[in-house]
Amino acid sequence: MTAPAQTLTDTQTQALLLKLTVLADDEIILAHRDGEWTGHAPILEEDIALANIAQDELGHAGLYLSLAQTLGGSDPDQVAFWRGPDDYRNTRLVELPKGDWAFTMVRQFLYDTAEALWLEAATRSTYAPLAEIAAKAVREEKFHVQHTALWVERLALGTPESERRTQAALTELWPHAAQLFQPVEGEAELTAAGILPDLNAVHARWTDLVTRHLVDKCGLTLPDAPATQPGRDTHTHHLAPLLEEMQSVARQHPDAEVW
Amino acid sequence: MEEHAPSTVNLQPSTIWAALASVPDPEIPVVSITDMGMVRDVTVGDAGRVTVTFTPTFSGCPALHVIKGSIEQAVRDLGVTDVEVRSTLTPPWTTDWIGDDARERLRQYGIAPPAPTGEGQLIQLDAEPTRCPRCGSLNVRMTASFGPTLCKRMYVCDACREPFEGFKSV
Numbered sequence: 001m002t003a004p005a006q007t008l009t010d011t012q013t014q015a016l017l018l019k020l021t022v023l024a025d026d027e028i029i030l031a032h033r034d035g036e037w038t039g040h041a042p043i044l045e046e047d048i049a050l051a052n053i054a055q056d057e058l059g060h061a062g063l064y065l066s067l068a069q070t071l072g073g074s075d076p077d078q079v080a081f082w083r084g085p086d087d088y089r090n091t092r093l094v095e096l097p098k099g100d101w102a103f104t105m106v107r108q109f110l111y112d113t114a115e116a117l118w119l120e121a122a123t124r125s126t127y128a129p130l131a132e133i134a135a136k137a138v139r140e141e142k143f144h145v146q147h148t149a150l151w152v153e154r155l156a157l158g159t160p161e162s163e164r165r166t167q168a169a170l171t172e173l174w175p176h177a178a179q180l181f182q183p184v185e186g187e188a189e190l191t192a193a194g195i196l197p198d199l200n201a202v203h204a205r206w207t208d209l210v211t212r213h214l215v216d217k218c219g220l221t222l223p224d225a226p227a228t229q230p231g232r233d234t235h236t237h238h239l240a241p242l243l244e245e246m247q248s249v250a251r252q253h254p255d256a257e258v259w
Numbered sequence: 260m261e262e263h264a265p266s267t268v269n270l271q272p273s274t275i276w277a278a279l280a281s282v283p284d285p286e287i288p289v290v291s292i293t294d295m296g297m298v299r300d301v302t303v304g305d306a307g308r309v310t311v312t313f314t315p316t317f318s319g320c321p322a323l324h325v326i327k328g329s330i331e332q333a334v335r336d337l338g339v340t341d342v343e344v345r346s347t348l349t350p351p352w353t354t355d356w357i358g359d360d361a362r363e364r365l366r367q368y369g370i371a372p373p374a375p376t377g378e379g380q381l382i383q384l385d386a387e388p389t390r391c392p393r394c395g396s397l398n399v400r401m402t403a404s405f406g407p408t409l410c411k412r413m414y415v416c417d418a419c420r421e422p423f424e425g426f427k428s429v
Contacts, residue, residue, distance in 0.1 A: 045403035046403075048406070048407065049405035052405035052406075052409055055317075055321070056317065056319045056409065057319070058319050062318065063318055132349045132351075135348070140318060140319075143404060143405070143427065147405070
C-alpha cells in the first residue's frame with residue numbers, strides 16, 4: 001500500500017488546498033453540464049449514462065473537498081454552493097454550454113482521458129490520503145473513458161454530418177483542453193516532493209493518447225493549441241448563469257438540512 | 260426497541276457481523292452489505308463502543324448515507340448505544356469481494372454477476388464476457404454501458420431475447 005501520511009509543511013498544505021479546489025471545481029462544473037442532458041439526450045440510455053457520469057464526477061469532487069476539509073479547508077457544501085464565478089477555479093473547457101451531442105462527447109473524452117491519466121499517476125502519490133482517493137476514482141473513470149472514446153469514434157466515422165460536427169467540436173474545444181494541465185501556485189514544490197503527479201509527464205501521455213485516438217483512429221484533425229492560456233481565475237460569461245442555476249436551491253434555503 | 264439495554268452490553272464482533280449480514284443493499288435488496296464486501300471491520304472497544312468500518316462501492320453512490328444510517332441502526336438494535344460508523348477508501352472496493360452465494364442470488368434476481376477484475380488496462384474498449392442470467396448464453400450484446408445504478412450495465416441476450424442488467428467488474 002501507500003506510504004504513511006507524511007506531514008505537510010504550511011506552504012505545501014496551502015498549495016494542496018488550492019489544487020484540491022481546482023480539481024473539484026472542474027468535476028462540479030462538468031457534472032452540471034452533463035446533468036443538463038437529463039431528459040434531452042438522443043436516446044434514453046445516453047440520458048442515463050450522462051447522469052451516471054455526472055454522479056461519479058460529483059463523487060470525485062466530494063472526495064477532493066472532504067480531504068481539503070480535513071486539511072483546514074471549508075465545508076464541501078459551502079465550497080460548492082456559496083462561491084461565485086470569481087472564486088471558482090474550473091477550466092473554461094468545462095464551463096462552455098453543453099452544445100450538441102458531438103460537443104458534449106468530445107469534451108467529455110478530452111476531460112476523461114486527462115482525469116484518468118492524472119489519477120493513475122496520483123495513485124503513486126507519497127501523500128497517502130491523495131493516493132487513496134486516486135485509487136478509488138480511477139476505477140470509476142475507466143468506464144467514462146471507454147464510453148466517450150467509443151462515442152467519439154462512432155460520431156467521427158459515422159455520417160458526413162456527424163463527422164462535421166465532431167470536427168467542429170474538436171476545433172473549438174482543443175485550445176481550451178490545454179488549460180487542464182496548468183499548474184497551480186506552489187504545485188512544483190508538491191511535485192518535487194512526490195505529493196502530486198508531474199503534470200508535464202501527464203500532459204505528454206495525454207497528448208499521445210488522444211492524438212492516437214482522435215487522429216489515427218477517428219481521422220480527425222487537431223487544430224493548433226494557443227501558445228498561452230489565461231489563468232483559471234478567468235472565466236467566460238457562461239459560468240455565472242450556470243452557478244446561479246446550480247446554487248439556486250441552496251441559496252433559497254440556506255438553513256435546509258434535509259434535501 | 261430495547262432502549263433499556265446497557266451500553267456496556269458485551270457483544271462479540273461475530274454477533275455484530277451477523278446483524279450487519281441482514282442489512283440489505285438499498286439498491287439491490289437480494290444481497291446484503293456484507294455480501295457485497297462493504298463492511299471491512301468491526302471492533303468492540305473496552306467501554307462497549309462499537310466501531311464499524313465500511314467502504315463505499317462507488318464514490319458517487321447516492322445510497323451511501325442510507326447505508327451508513329442502516330449500519331448504525333442495525334448495531335443499535337442489538338442494544339449498543341455507542342456506535343461509530345467510519346468509512347475507508349483503502350483498499351478500494353472491488354466486485355471480487357462479492358461472495359459466490361451472493362453471485363448466485365444476483366443471477367437468480369436477473370443481474371449477471373461481475374467477472375473477475377484481473378489487471379485490466381486503463382483503456383479497455385472491450386467489455387468483459389458476460390453470461391445471460393436467464394438462459395446462460397454468452398451470445399449477449401451490451402446495449403448501454405451505464406445502467407439504472409452506477410454499478411450496472413445493460414445487455415440484451417440474443418439467444419433468449421431477454422434484456423438484462425449486468426454488474427460491472429470493478
